[in-house]
Amino acid sequence: MSQLATQYLGLKLKNPLIVSSSGLTNSVEKIEKAERAGAGAVVLKSVFEEQINYEAAAYQEVSNTNAESFDYLQGYVAANNLDNYLKLISDSKKNVNIPVIASIHCFSDKRWIDFAKNFEEAGADALELNVYIQPMGRNISGTDIEKKYLNLVKKVTKKVSIPVSVKLSNQFTNLVNITDKLYGVGAKGVVLFNRFYEPDIDINKMKMSSFDVFSNPEDLRFALRWAAIISDEVKEIDIAASTGVHNADSAIKMILAGADAVQLCSVLYKKGVSHIREMLEQMEIWMAKQGYDSIKNFKGNMSYKSIKHPELYQRSQFMKYFSNYE
Ligand SMILES: Cc1cc2nc3c(=O)[nH]c(=O)nc-3n(C[C@H](O)[C@H](O)[C@H](O)COP(=O)(O)O)c2cc1C
Structure with missing residues (x-):
């Protein structure tokens, strides 16, 4: 067994580096290529809830998207139907030995959930739910929105027996409280964090533009x-760190902080x-230099409660940090 071997969502990974959705x-x-490059697992590109639900009426019932994005979505749906996605899962499973995690981009607890079992039956080793409910609306509280997340995740975890991450x-x-509650409704892991499209305005062309993807x-x-x-704080749940991991040092930092995978x-x-x-090579060189012969030897060694001054992870340091500059 390689010294980089680890576990995530109860799955055995030959190393903690996962190719994101x-x-x-x-x-x-592409999945075969990722395996040849050494990936420990892959998360498939997300299938959209709307692709699963697809029927214009059903879609309009659950969304308040504007006409332009609805047109875009129809085109997208036409090119990417659910059967293709299920085939991607089963063909990937036939062709690679690493875990294949299916990903669903979702926001409602409506009919798509009835299809969640299909991903499992197609062979997915786990399900990653890319849930995003826009937190806006004068009469909707944070608690209301969190309830929606929890309902959705609870329904999915009841439908499938493979591990579910959010x-x-x-x-x-x-974030600690919502993670704890997600664990309570059956989630086995969280991915920290999703990255969103961020709108910008081009003030010369008077057009909307977007930030670097x-x-x-x-x-x-x-x-x-x-x-x-x-x-x-929520030791029972697994963590996959995502966002800004660009080299071995960053991956090591995330694992030192307590992530199970990256x-x-x-x-x-x-x-x-x-x-x-x-x-992977650089991680092994670092481990040898530090005298670690397995991931579990250093996972969490620099977590919140493992360091002498946990406040260094807290905002209170903010003041100190800025007061160095007059
Ligand atoms: C081109 C592109 C496509 C993406 N597509 C998806 C997707 O289908 N589903 C998803 O959950 N995340 C998607 N993401 C987000 C990534 O999986 C990842 O969470 C995010 O980019 C942060 O990780 P990074 O800093 O390593 O890029 C996409 C990101 C990029 C750049």
């Missing part, structure tokens, strides 16, 4: 803080999937 995992060929937004008031290495620290805190996306678009191999 994205265009990098939308075909069997890819979280970083916009919860208390890819993360930068500096984007790592929000997830680092919460991996460190959640791994101690998901990679932007860096693989920028440097190619073969970058996984390089990261």
Whole structure:
């Protein structure tokens, strides 16, 4: 067994580097390529709840999306039907030995949930729910929105027997509390965090524009803080750190903070999937230098409660940090 071997969602991984849900995992060929590059697992590109639900009427019933995005969605749905997705799962499972995690982009607890079992039957080793409910509306409280997440996850975990993880937004008031509640309704893991489309305005063309879709290495620290805190506060749940992991050092930091696995996306678009191999080699070099012969020897060694000054993960340090600059 390799010294990088680990477990995530109860699945045996030959190493903790997982290819994130994205265009990098939308075909069997790409998934085989990820395996050859050394990936410990893959999360397939998300299928949208609307693709599962698809019937215009059903869709309109559960969404308040505008006409333009509805048109886009119809085109998307036409090109990506559910059967193709189920075939992607089963063909991937036939062709690779690493765990294949299916991903569903969802926001309602409506009829799509009846199909959740199909992913399991197609051979998925786990389900990652990319849930996002836009927290807006004058009369909707944070608690109301959290209830929706919990209902949705509870319904899914009741339908399937494979492990379910939830890819979280970083916009919860208390990430520890929501993680604990997700664990309570059956989630086995959380992915910290999802990355969203962020609107911008081009003031010269008077048009909407959007921010760079890819993360930068500096984007790592929000997830680092919460991996460190959640791994101690909700020990029962597994954590996959995602966002800003671009090299071996960042992956090591996430594991030191307490993550069970690390998901990679932007860096693989920028440097190619073969970058996984390089990261694994560098992780092994670091482990040898530090005298660690397995992941569990250092996982969580720098978590919130493991360090001498846990407040360094807390906001109170903010003041101190800025007061160094007059
Ligand atoms: C081009 C692109 C496509 C993505 N598609 C999906 C998707 O289908 N489902 C999903 O859950 N996340 C998707 N993501 C988000 C990534 O899985 C990942 O969570 C995010 O990019 C943060 O990780 P990174 O910093 O390594 O890029 C996508 C990201 C990119 C850049």
